[in-house]
Amino acid sequence: MKKIGFLLFLLSLLILLVPLQNQASASEARVHIFLDGSELNVSKDAKVTNVNGSIMVPFRVIGENLGFDVKWEQKSKKVLISKDKTSMELAVNQKNATVNGKKVKLDTPPLLDKNIVSVPVRFVSEQMGLRVSWDNADKAVYLTTAEAPPAKDNGTGAGAGDVPVPPPVTRPDSTGNPSDGQDEGTGPVTTTPAAGQALINGISFSENRLMVSTQGGAVTPKVFTMSGPDRVVVDLPNTSFSPDFLGGQAAGVGNQSELEVSGYPDVSKIRYSQFSSNPATVRIVIVLNYAKDYAVYNENEGPDSGLLIVDLNKTGSAEPPVTPPVGGNGKKVVVIDAGHGDQDPGTTGYSKTKEKDFNLAVALKVGQLLANEPGIDYVLTRSDDTYLKLAERAKIANDLNADVFVSIHANSTGDKSTAANGTETYYQRDASKELARVIHNYVSKATGLKDRGYKYGNFHVIRETKMPAVLIESGFISNPKDEAALFSESVQNAIAQAIVDGIKEYLGIQ
Template structure:
């Protein structure tokens, strides 16, 4: 008997939903959206089991084009998409992915004739981006390029390094959404009664904290959003495959004129902008009230907020995307890093090399270079991360020197998330060739600057300051020039800049 096709579609969708850190089921119904289209199910609703969201398979499978088969004798589900093969057994926490066993936190189950699967475990492997809206219990999923769904194949070795993060994910996420620590809760006692508000007809007055948007306009250059009152400050999300920019305006609702344009809570506006295909808008959430505006792009584009003379207007210029790279010189000021065998500080090596990378890379006008520090300044790790994330850069490269026993020598390159592995491989190849040091391989680690950033991010340990031979070379300017040139070559190769 073939596994019902309806089961496979919902399977992938659930995988993308964040996992909750509690053992009770969420009291709020979970809503699913794919590319802003609401997905409905007449079967079992998604829910929380032992801290993990599980869902029926049907809806997602139909959207991502995966193939599913069902072995009733073994009670085994096999999902295949491109070169990813996932095998799951009902009531068994062991999954087999491309022949390798991995342990899930919860096992697949059958409920009322429907197969229920853990969303976060599988979603990270099936190439879908998602955003979780805790207040509305909504999962907003977006298809990604198939290349992003391939499993990690590089060596995995925590190795030695500087300032690891607080935890290491068991399965690297495909994106870095804000994950709630617990699902929405429900009061345990009845809310106090209060006299009804509103006029004599029971009509509730408008919430003074919610602003009405009365203008959404895209010119040949700018996106203009206007409210009847109140300041506007959106949160922004850039998505690819297809390319989109998503603007969420909290504490806002559409006014009557824009509300009339909605069909199934979605409106569209034509575009005169050469980079934008169309504009979509909706009343995205109720608590807090949020208007979402989506620009469907013809090509990758960036936005830059502009100062408006009107306090209730927000304007952003939409321009062709320019490649941007952050170069991070490790440590600084009161954080000197490792001490070399001759008493030199790691922060001196990293800054000197980073500035050489900046100078060389800035010669290519196709690339914008940004530095986390350009002098002996202390920059907290989270500030380095937010600097890169807030500027929505394309690449993040952190430069370090290592320290261990005096006999340890060589170059290591670290990544954390699967979208960083290709960049790590290119960087490592170039730097090992430039240093001539032993190849200590590409490794996976949870250093904060490569874990919390949302773009491909790599940390390179050029050599060991605790090793006499490595250290002797690393503080020579000619060696630093060679390493800097290799890093620039790696960046250009990864960005396909001929």
Template sequence: MASGRQINQRRVFLRRALFASSAGVTGLVWPSLLLAAGRVQLHGLRTSVDGEITRLVFDLDGPVEHALFTLSNPDRVVIDMRGVRFTGELPQAELSGSPLRGLRHAVRNDNDFRVVLDLARPANPRSFLLRPTDDARHRLVIDLQQEGAVASAAPASPASQTRSSEPARNPDVIVAIDAGHGGRDPGAIGPAGTFEKDIVLSIARRLERLVAAEPGMQPLMIRTGDYFLPLRERIERARAGHADVFVSIHADAAPNASASGSSVFILSERGASSEAARFLARRENEADSRLGLVTSDKDDVLTSVLLDLSQTGTLESSNTLADSLIGELHRVGKVRSPRVERAGFAVLRSPDVPSVLVEAAFISNPQEERKLRTTRFQESLAEALLGGLRQYFANHAPPNTLLAERRNGNGGTQHVIRRGETLSGIASQYQLSVNQLRRHNGLRGDVIRVGQVLEIPGRGS
């Protein structure tokens, strides 16, 4: 089994490789869809702001092919919709606190409809499509994430990749906290009408406050309000924020109303560990399709290859994190399974972030539904999750974080090799001899590689 240090090295390599794989891409074109006969009618535009995300929703009467790209000097986002017609004016969407300061639109090539978003400052755009539901048409959704709000997932140019070294590591470990469901997706509904989406958001906010108060930890909330997020978008937000772990919180239902207790799941590609795990995974994964989300079943080739190479290390870390959480959940109440469960949850498919899904209790059980509604249980659960995180990071904190330095009892630290560094230069940086550095790390020569982690001995070692 790989050590925590080896797994951390794999994740550093994977993040760098995934980031570099998209270098040089300046425009984004989404997969084609089969258009219905005739042109698609655009009916209107709705806009909203949630924290650092500005969302634009185009209401359409059919599916649409679209392209999305950015321009600079001045900063703009351009959306081209093929075969779309529109008569009238779109509302001017200048929103307080948003990078959007206006928009323009025009017919292009006698067939396409172009919308130009004028920005007050740079933003990273993403898009997804929603199929019709009972009370909504086809929708094209554009999210603008302000640059600098979290560590950007936008690709850099090849030149900047060569010139600059990897950015300095955040001294805090970053805990992505994902409250399941939201918006038009209420999740499971208890016998008394309790919505899962409301309960898990309350628990997530309590965990956020505890993590924020914990020295060496920093929370990253994936969902901060009552709105819908696709499963893939949850993963992308965690990766864009350079999360070190991803904890998804749920309170699901079971066919048997007497089912009770908490459980912790990690990803399985080889089938579920139990029938209950299979049922829960199927229910959660259907959340996107129930709301009409269009997704592609073709992953990026390089991402798929890297996933195959690295998933073992990430799953080992996920399993260790899940074990730590189960140990603490025993303090809160019944744990349905004393072992880590495995199932194919789509929200756990991040290739480089250890990810777990916590079922706090079964909202379909009347007794557990009442418990889930109480402040006392929600707070106890958040405290148990924090305890599990503490236990995990005690031995698996990433290099160059405060928790990693605290782990080294001799007062030493860790150093991740960056491009252009030499062993003698690192020794000089820490006021050591090259021989000291070699001996402490069991090195036989001066050959080091980018991404390698060196233990730096404390004074007097």
């Protein structure tokens, strides 16, 4: 009797485990499928299933929506799919398929469930010449024909999906998305930039404007909107991330990164990734809180550098206009540069504080004050913990034809000495000397630290900018007294106000 009881216990345990095992290997969801930006008509009864990372779609959906000829052979349990010069046979529960007479191995075989046969959408689509990506956040499959550019959405679109050096990627195409960085059926694919491609050096968001700094070849962006939720999607073809932008790491196709954005009611977040490696494409997605018009400004100043701006303050076509995105109507253009950022922390303070954090905190406060000045348009080179090359910081100001450039920093002795202290301001050209004098007078009083004067300095950002430009060393964070002052809210507020007051006096704005 004990033996029979034990067997009954095992049987009941197996009955409980089988549904759990099936649940772990396959999950059903209301998945959306898009072809060249337009959603396919998939009935609610046609369940799309995720089996071990492979998206399984009823084969009738493929035939009805993609224009393939599909047939089902009941006796042999085979699906026959053909279009143009390509034909394939897939058998239920068989991992070997036949494409144009040649055997090809499948990661996941066709499934038969309740008289519905599902096939792996990636395998079928890629064999027919389509590119496929999967957005896990939106539960969406994106199919793209080789010749089709992204187009304006019909109101049912979805989100994004973020050269090669030999050996090349073995798959015919590897795509990902900024949501989970996963390529259906495989992990992220590592790539490195190749010669001839444009490279992204910086991405920042300031004053409701996305700014993308590039170098290398000219970039022609494809910008379009999608909904559910609302987005502005920016595709940059023949583009990869520079090693500097990635902190020396190689770009992974599908590896998602996110730009922190706060204080902008239009924008929920910004995400970006190496969308595909073949062709190399970077995708940046501005996730909106509601539908929003935009304008695109693409400044390609030759083969070596460019600045793309997606302006949510403007309306109109995505075609690059001739006028600059800021300024006009008598307004002065001011660029505020928070030094360092991301993998470049700048100097380290006496209490292990980071210069980049001080610089950004003050720059954001300056931006908040300048936003209340009707005679000034301003741009922050970075509004979060983002890395930009020195050349890109200067380029932003030059491309905007700014009237004033101010770079915010904190100083250090570079050794264990804590004696050095005080505030100093640098200029590089005679045209910047008066701006340095005026701003330094305000900032030095605001810090309450030793006045070290304004002086000549050969720093890149004030040398390569074409307008009056200064670099402020607010104090020595290697000095414990200076550090304590600079990282206090009251002193930071005072410095920000001093910078604004100095800019206004120099520009003659009341």
